[in-house]
Amino acid sequence: MTPVLETKHVFTITARIGEVVSAGDTGHGVRRIIPITGGEVRGERVNGTVCPFGADFQIIRPSELIELEAKYAFETDDGAIVYVENKGIRFGPIDLLQKLKRGEPVDPGLIYFRTVPKFETGYEKYRWLMEHLFVASAARHADRVVIDVFQVL
Template identity: 30%
Template sequence: MTLHAPLDAPQAIDQSLLIYNVQPGGWVEGPRIKGKLQTPAGDWLRVMPSGVFRLDVRGTIQTDDGELIYVSYGGAIQCSKEQADRLNAGGQLKADDCYFITAPTFQTKSDKYTWLNAVQAVGKMVSVKFGDGSHVRYNIFAVK
């Protein structure tokens, strides 16, 4: 599936922790699922001493047929200084611009989507942008 999350400006707790709230309007769409991201949802982004970013994301998908699915994932981001500067200046990065990988898991009581409870997925950033039109978009795949 593809997951698209519009983002608020980050809350900068200190130099090592940024918190991004997901704005309304987020969505997911794939062959077996379609829905909207619900609030609250957010990303606790840690800046490691090496410059690598570590993700801690949590949110809820409400499917078009009314079912709720909790999604959480960690991940790693590593960009060059030039790519980070471009992103921080309001530019957009695409999939091949930097290493940006996630590992989503899902939880639901829905009979229709119970198969997701056993899925370990991987996600790859498709696009990310800060500033005006801030968002992150991933393609997410079940690992088999």
């Protein structure tokens, strides 16, 4: 019998973001780069601070489907550095996505924003982050992205 997939919430990453930079339409879509300027990580087993570097590299397809690839790091409260690569998609009604682009508030429940974070660290206490798969549900706000990270059990 195949095991049933279950998930467990392990922590929330709140990543503060800077002003959007655009490289324009590259032929594959509009390339946007959004700096990650800091933030926090809060959970039962992991707590820390998002490092003030890294970015989310996005391609906005003509259908307004947004492909995301964020690369950044966080430092745990006990000094471990964890590198993060987080790939995913964001999609929803075009009028709501346009509001998000303008920095206007949108109910996160109306936007599909899911990611697959991958973690790397050399700190033994947090090696479990490299030994499991994770999925996340995220919400974009004007100045931050809130990412609820779930471990696939």
